[in-house]
Amino acid sequence: MNDTIQSVNPSDDSLLIGGANLHSRLFVGTGKFSSHEIVPQVLEASGSQVVTMALRRVDWKNPQENILNYMPPNTILLPNTSGARTAEEAVRIARLAQAAGCGNWVKIEVVQDQRYLLPDNWETLRATEQLVKEGFVVLPYMSPDLGAARRLQDAGASAIMPLGAPIGSNRGLQTKELIRILIEEISLPIIVDAGIGRPSEAAEAMEMGAAAVLVNTAIATAGDPVFMAQAFRLAVTAGRMGYLAGPGERRIEAAASSPLTGFLQEG
């Protein structure tokens, strides 16, 4: 494998969210890793500039063990409200995170369903409305639905994070059609969050026009998480480039890439 590419980064292709100008379109999560030690290597290998983390994972009483210490400099922390079952709980977690010095970004995650951990769009909208008013940069995790996305947009969300499949399922873009419509109809960045299990699936989301993807389980449960983080990094870039390069049309029949006749007559 030989990937010392020099010139693939058009300087104007960055993602603007909450005032930040992101060059990486791979967001990563920090859950499920077998040890804290591997997390910084994964973060570095991913090239990610936005890292999400459940506040529960922060070991407040044991600061030297704190995962926050492993965050690379210049990385944006995106605390999530995992564990919240209502808007009020999500708001409370967000405020605690901010008070603890985690900044003003927040990924809203409100889940009432315990089997598929699907986000509740109603509570998510209410939490978004409140936290935007309080000055947070709000990225809501949501069940892909155009009406919900429109309301989240109107409420001031900075991006929309629809799921591709249930969290941790590694099952890819099961909701592809709805995500396609969100990308087409919503002007906010669409960040596919949850379900992506393979680098190819991340690339496909980007080719569809997603602004970014968030990956956690697929990296954390890989045989070699650091290597898998690199794989996702390349895949996200590849998918983004594929989108920008303008893919050719699909055809039902064949179209010769080599001339079909004439060789033997002229050879």
Next chain:
Amino acid sequence: MNDTIQSVNPSDDSLLIGGANLHSRLFVGTGKFSSHEIVPQVLEASGSQVVTMALRRVDWKNPQENILNYMPPNTILLPNTSGARTAEEAVRIARLAQAAGCGNWVKIEVVQDQRYLLPDNWETLRATEQLVKEGFVVLPYMSPDLGAARRLQDAGASAIMPLGAPIGSNRGLQTKELIRILIEEISLPIIVDAGIGRPSEAAEAMEMGAAAVLVNTAIATAGDPVFMAQAFRLAVTAGRMGYLAGPGERRIEAAASSPLTGFLQEG
């Protein structure tokens, strides 16, 4: 996009075909480009070490216009027998290519069907048998079928090149199940050739365990072929790394990546 990755190339992951030790797993074709001028840029951007070309495309009477002049040094030329309808025609083209100084690699392409340009496995096998005897490094393009692949292997082919979808269709891995079986049951390298239309599809083929992919139309018909070649380069590496990293299992239900309870009680 920020991809100045240093350490993703495990020195032991190379592809051995016909005595060559390949670091790139992206083979590219040279058909369908709007101009000769863009080809060398595409080849360089792709990082490819194996380039296929129909002999018809070589302008023997006008050597300074010859596409062979654009081949980067240290690139292996893989002449293809495009235009052949029988084993005999394919053998004749291969010999002419060799006589013209194109080396001893050959991609056998024997097509009798004019609508889908599907390869004929019978004629392909006969051509393979003959050309292996003559000392060629033979890579047969074939319709994915286990029995045919076994015979090509027994005949001394150096790799097997099943199609993902009809040539030039950009429709991806339509024959996924059969290719999966070939990868599992055949010990030769499996190189997916034809049909791949998006970087994500190339990545998926690699994640399945394909040894390499050959891409032509998807690059040639892209809005920016050079940029698309880079996208495919990254995607192939990403897919290969995903395969090597050992993907996590897929699950029907969700599995929390963040803890679901306990935060508020302990906050």
Next chain:
Amino acid sequence: MNDTIQSVNPSDDSLLIGGANLHSRLFVGTGKFSSHEIVPQVLEASGSQVVTMALRRVDWKNPQENILNYMPPNTILLPNTSGARTAEEAVRIARLAQAAGCGNWVKIEVVQDQRYLLPDNWETLRATEQLVKEGFVVLPYMSPDLGAARRLQDAGASAIMPLGAPIGSNRGLQTKELIRILIEEISLPIIVDAGIGRPSEAAEAMEMGAAAVLVNTAIATAGDPVFMAQAFRLAVTAGRMGYLAGPGERRIEAAASSPLTGFLQEG
């Protein structure tokens, strides 16, 4: 084709909605047909007991042309609120339908999106809450989402009608994963509405455990709508029977259905 089956109707497999005991699990719509004359033939061929209709289609000033005249006896009319953009408009349409003698069933359809005609789950919920209070049997058309379905259930809906794909697209079960989860997690009947374009897709929805399907465009735009209505009738029954019969498990490898060895030795 020979389908004079006698004994396929277990007497206990009926669908109970709003006090009605339905034997047919195919609901049909009356839009888009080239002429009024064909509608009664389609209705009869479909065997449907529930027929949806936009009130606008009723020609109040020209009663003898009225499509209501074509309704077979013992068929339940399911007026829909097509054209409504808000809950209030939907409620108003439902009341008008009831006042006009169309009964107390209503399919709520509130659409704000003009390109994909996707239902708005928020307005749909509000209309459901109101109309249930007024004694209607409410069947809301909705964008598949577990949280929305739970709220509609709590509000007293009689069934949930998630879309498979945008109305009129004939693109099948694009939202399969979300519908699967609704079937598993919601105790109300799940009726797949919109998008089903082929009999096989209706059968698949039934095999997944859907309680019924609603089909309109696929029948109305077929070359022979009457014949297609019969095809859907059989497909829905086939899918339901497949579900009840208990399908065998899927396997990655083969499993011989015939013995593989021993014949020649013993023959």
Next chain:
Amino acid sequence: MNDTIQSVNPSDDSLLIGGANLHSRLFVGTGKFSSHEIVPQVLEASGSQVVTMALRRVDWKNPQENILNYMPPNTILLPNTSGARTAEEAVRIARLAQAAGCGNWVKIEVVQDQRYLLPDNWETLRATEQLVKEGFVVLPYMSPDLGAARRLQDAGASAIMPLGAPIGSNRGLQTKELIRILIEEISLPIIVDAGIGRPSEAAEAMEMGAAAVLVNTAIATAGDPVFMAQAFRLAVTAGRMGYLAGPGERRIEAAASSPLTGFLQEG
């Protein structure tokens, strides 16, 4: 479920194979059933006119237990050469079947691969050539490939039986694209054999234009095989009718089936 349809059988839609005029397009197999007793009920429920059976299953020494006794009158027996690994073995089995009074139809099944039980197209072709010469009505089971199908057609096969997925896998139409091409390019009847696991998948094959399907494992491994046989019977008819009725086109965007505006203004 109410399926006493009267007029769905256009008298001119029959399938002509080997001189027989078939009204049922569902072929069934007799392997894997838990007991002999259930087989005649399954055959009757399926409405099938062609039944395949491995000769090994015939208990020659115990004639009263013989499955042949259970065959409904006017059913065509299609002995298969299951267990054969070469053309010669297949030919020998076919001759034995004929000598034993099983008629002159034969399904050629030559398998060398023990994991996926994939048919070997080379040996299958050789057996076809020989048995056609001997006057058999030959239906070869094959790995879907256009070149192989053309050769089988030229050799005098009466139909082509490509697999949808490995035998007994219940995984459906994994080879859909190749089967689609066979249906388009080959003038013989295409009968999808192996892999079909659900009634909806049988319907889909028929909608694609397959002439018939052969189902065994999906029925034999169902919770209620007799009921599942009825389900497949209806599904095959539904799919065939869907094909004949002329399906409407698929659209990316929505198309209203009900009028979107005007109601409230006129109500």
